[in-house]
Amino acid sequence: MKSEKITKLILIISSVIILLIFAGMAWSMIKGAYPAFQKFGFFGFLFSTEWNPTEDHEVYGAMPFIAGTVITSVLALIICFPLAFSTSLFIAEYFRKRRIATILGTLVDLLAGVPSIVYGLWGFYTLRPIIASFGFQGQGYGIFTSGLILAIMIIPYATSISNEIITMVPNELKEAAYSLGATRLEVITSVIIPSSRSGLVAGYILALGRALGETMAVTMLIGNANIIPTGLFSPGNSMASVIANQFGEADGLKLSSLIAIGLLLFGVTAIVNAIGKIIIRKFA
Amino acid sequence: MESKEIIIETENSGWREKKDKLFFGIVVILSFITISPIALILYKLIAKGYKQINPDFFFKVAPDTLQAMTAVRNGELLPGGIANGISGTLLMVAVASVIAIPLSILIGIFLYENQGKQYANLIRSLTDILQGVPSVVLGIIAYIWIVQGITKGFSALAGSVALAIMMLPLIIRSTEETLKMLPISIKEAAAALGVPYHKIILKVMIPSGFSGLMTGILLSISRVIGETAPLMLTTLGSTAINLNITKPTSAVPLQIWEFYNNPNMIDLVWSSSLFLLGFVLTLNIIAKRISTQFN
Numbered sequence: 001m002k003s004e005k006i007t008k009l010i011l012i013i014s015s016v017i018i019l020l021i022f023a024g025m026a027w028s029m030i031k032g033a034y035p036a037f038q039k040f041g042f043f044g045f046l047f048s049t050e051w052n053p054t055e056d057h058e059v060y061g062a063m064p065f066i067a068g069t070v071i072t073s074v075l076a077l078i079i080c081f082p083l084a085f086s087t088s089l090f091i092a093e094y095f096r097k098r099r100i101a102t103i104l105g106t107l108v109d110l111l112a113g114v115p116s117i118v119y120g121l122w123g124f125y126t127l128r129p130i131i132a133s134f135g136f137q138g139q140g141y142g143i144f145t146s147g148l149i150l151a152i153m154i155i156p157y158a159t160s161i162s163n164e165i166i167t168m169v170p171n172e173l174k175e176a177a178y179s180l181g182a183t184r185l186e187v188i189t190s191v192i193i194p195s196s197r198s199g200l201v202a203g204y205i206l207a208l209g210r211a212l213g214e215t216m217a218v219t220m221l222i223g224n225a226n227i228i229p230t231g232l233f234s235p236g237n238s239m240a241s242v243i244a245n246q247f248g249e250a251d252g253l254k255l256s257s258l259i260a261i262g263l264l265l266f267g268v269t270a271i272v273n274a275i276g277k278i279i280i281r282k283f284a
Numbered sequence: 285m286e287s288k289e290i291i292i293e294t295e296n297s298g299w300r301e302k303k304d305k306l307f308f309g310i311v312v313i314l315s316f317i318t319i320s321p322i323a324l325i326l327y328k329l330i331a332k333g334y335k336q337i338n339p340d341f342f343f344k345v346a347p348d349t350l351q352a353m354t355a356v357r358n359g360e361l362l363p364g365g366i367a368n369g370i371s372g373t374l375l376m377v378a379v380a381s382v383i384a385i386p387l388s389i390l391i392g393i394f395l396y397e398n399q400g401k402q403y404a405n406l407i408r409s410l411t412d413i414l415q416g417v418p419s420v421v422l423g424i425i426a427y428i429w430i431v432q433g434i435t436k437g438f439s440a441l442a443g444s445v446a447l448a449i450m451m452l453p454l455i456i457r458s459t460e461e462t463l464k465m466l467p468i469s470i471k472e473a474a475a476a477l478g479v480p481y482h483k484i485i486l487k488v489m490i491p492s493g494f495s496g497l498m499t500g501i502l503l504s505i506s507r508v509i510g511e512t513a514p515l516m517l518t519t520l521g522s523t524a525i526n527l528n529i530t531k532p533t534s535a536v537p538l539q540i541w542e543f544y545n546n547p548n549m550i551d552l553v554w555s556s557s558l559f560l561l562g563f564v565l566t567l568n569i570i571a572k573r574i575s576t577q578f579n
Binding site: 006007011018032086104106110118121125185210212214216240244259269272273 | 420
């Protein structure tokens, strides 16, 4: 009996470590970000568009990076949707349980395994020259290139959730529609999509959460200009990429501002992920 | 489920069929566009990287800029390799595994044993959120906790802690899912025989769920092994092989970043990326193999 109590105690203690990690993360980041918030004010920091590390004139604001992150991620989601949704229909509906669907599913999974920095390299040496050759933006850096690479990176996440959701649509519903003479497309638009809508939405929300925090590939492609992007092909900077670029040589107020950006990123991704998970849990 | 009115046009059946075929065609085309990057990336890395892959590549450290410049000027292969990165990656992943694997298996068992309880649900939700935290943020955390707090400088330990926090949620959830799939009767049979609780965990639950646990562990390693951003903030990199966890250390992804930023070393970028991608994909495939055999 005593050994059972000890075992249970060990299990509970290990679960408490998750709480400690969370509390510690929040505390350390709030403490690290505090000087920046104190100097510029929380909303002042959030909405300021200036990022000037010149000594004695230091001003830091997060708005350019918030804008860069939001625009690239939303763009990625828009590009990702038709590709990921088609792939899900291919795997979970048209070729369900066939060999070709398994192969396609495995390849999509491999896409999830490619490290961010390899995507960045490929984007830099393959995608960027193609975009530059269209003449939109001199060297091909910028919002659009980053959004495109992010879209490729989040496709596996969106696809794997959509696959599960589409597979869960009851066969009787589909068969009923077929027996009324519906075509495959009509079954998809009037049975599959309506009955799996909220699950699909949750899948894309979780994919968005991935895109918000992606670092290396964006850092290599976005152009690293600390400005609010002026257009689809304008260079910019994202929250994650400004941290990756400038953290190494930062100290004092700049370090604190970068930690503050990290805290914002942490908060935003946590909220987006929580929303996605709640919808999925309600759906399932 | 709410009832839905299904509107099906009865006329124009020719047009309906055409629309159906057209949509099917679009789905197939878009699906193949979706997976094309994996083929294009592999092709690019192999075509550009294969010639640098030789024994030196695995057993020598990266060349300095002067050596690289000389080689580039003479049109030779770059000397040296990524031994400092490989050793650093192995070191950091090993330390991260030692921290993360036992802890997350315990937490996974805790969640499995306390299904439906409010506290366990809280832990499960926090684990889910932890899984979504961007790796660069975990780099900041490890910087504050370890670089500033313990080693007073960039260190392999800080990198390992960042990677360990990334591994935790993946192994926790896969442990819980694996245990849920085991028939409850084997646990009950052991309990009925009077086997103590810790022995049920160690001798019954973990061995019978072994392949499931292994899949989760391998996938989590393959996920963190290519991480660059958290290491940039915590371990900095090193030009020599370093096995001291309190000192700055290199890693394969960090070296890719260094090569990428140095025009003379560009040939090494491709071979080291090929190596990294090959390693990650192999781990992935092994993990999938184990899990299909398990099912």
